Amino acid sequence: MKVIVIGSTHAGTTVVEQILADHPETKVTVYERHDNVSFLSCGIALYLGGEIKDPQGLFYSSPEALTELGADMKLRHDVLAVDNSRHTVTVKNLQTGEVFEDHYDKLVVTTGSWPIVPPIDGIDHPDIYLCKNWEHAQVLWEKAKDAKRIVVIGGGYIGTELVEAFNKTGHEVTLIDGLPRILNKYFDSEITDRVEEDFKAHGIRLALGQMVKSFSDNGEEVVVETNQGRYAADMVILCVGFRPNTALVKGLVDMNQDGSIVTNVYMQTSDPDIYAAGDAAAVRYNPSGRQAYIPLATNAVRQGILVGINLFGNTKKDMGTQSTSGLMLFDKTIVSSGMTWELASALNIPAAFVILEDNYRPEFMPSTTPVLMELVYNPENRRILGAQLMSDYDVSQSANTISAMIQNQNTIDDLAFLDMLFQPQFDRPFHYLNLLGQAAVADADKKTPVDMT
Secondary structure, eight states: OEEEEEOOSHHHHHHHHHHHHHOTTSEEEEEESSSOOOBOGGGHHHHHTTSOSOGGGGBSOOHHHHHHHTOEEEETEEEEEEETTTTEEEEEETTTOOEEEEEOSEEEEOOOEEEOOOOOBTTTOTTEEEOSSHHHHHHHHHHHHTOSEEEEEOOSHHHHHHHHHHHHTTOEEEEEESSSSTTTTTOOHHHHHHHHHHHHHTTOEEEESOOEEEEEEOSSSEEEEESSOEEEESEEEEOSOEEEOOGGGBTTBOBOTTSOBOOOTTSBOSSTTEEEOGGGBOEEETTTTEEEOOOOHHHHHHHHHHHHHHTTSSOOOOOOBOOOEEEEETTEEEEEEEOOHHHHHHTTOOOEEEEEEEESSOTTSSOOOEEEEEEEEOTTTOBEEEEEEEESSOOHHHHHHHHHHHHTTOBHHHHHTOOOOOOTTTOOSSOHHHHHHHHHHHHHHHHSOOOOO
């Protein structure tokens, strides 16, 4: 069988590895626009902030490694068109200019995503940069050396991590976002209020609830004009979100309104010979039971494995996602899994929430530290919809516990008495997640008293 894979970052690389591990006789050709594969863009801020000394560690595979497995790696090749009636792709060699056709039995679309570039006056200013791939990371590293003032536009994960990184390297940083809260897709206000306070305490200027109207050049710097003010900078970085990079197969396979490719549980598109994975594809979001666009590396690698298996017969189903994620800002661990209360409300899903702050282990220990927690649940069936945690203590694995419980449709009652270890070095007789569950049970029982008759 001949398989063509278009794009080789997270999902594409994993597809190739899975195919050639299970079916080494398969002819696999990879077309990739860039000269590298498998770059971990989530590590860019760590690189720019100086925490990672060798950026080559951000690559978890290489063209040479995939070639050794048996893949025919075509780097610096751009797929211009797909003809699914003839099972062919039209490809341009970006180094020589040659254009040619190639044939496939199965096609894998792992074309990823691309940063949103809004149509704002002056957006083509040379000191406005993107942050997505290895080339962007190298440019930002070099340009930041001579910059004093940096404006980051977009308060999501990438934007906030860049703000922290450049603050640590001594830059004057301003964060602009059109919404009134940063990280609003992942956390409710109890968490984001504290993050914002922390940013201000470190000297970061926040310009929230402000819409960018234009960019201009006064001869020495780029000026960002919003509906509320003007901000001069030596460089501006756009981090306002991502769109699926799927124009290549538009009209050939079913897509959602946002351009993400619709697949079945086997990652197969509406064309049975075309599979899709990673940032190009939608996912099933388990807390809502609906399709959603959630471009996370974790989703991409899982989906890549599924594609590599199911190309040879649809046998392994996608389990969906809870969009479990996290970040560390100024040494605080901030994690989430599932829905925020705001998202549930926007989707008209019945939701209630409780907030609890308690030390992670007993006060008689030499030290302990608080954990701020929020649990979102459906008061009608008591199922857990999501949770968020923030602490100086490493609470990252607690998000994974919540993820498993959402996946299994567990209730707040399950969480309240879930069997978890106790040892004073690690936690309390009731783990802090147990306490959070118990707080939710008490809250739910107040809303709908339990009938004990």
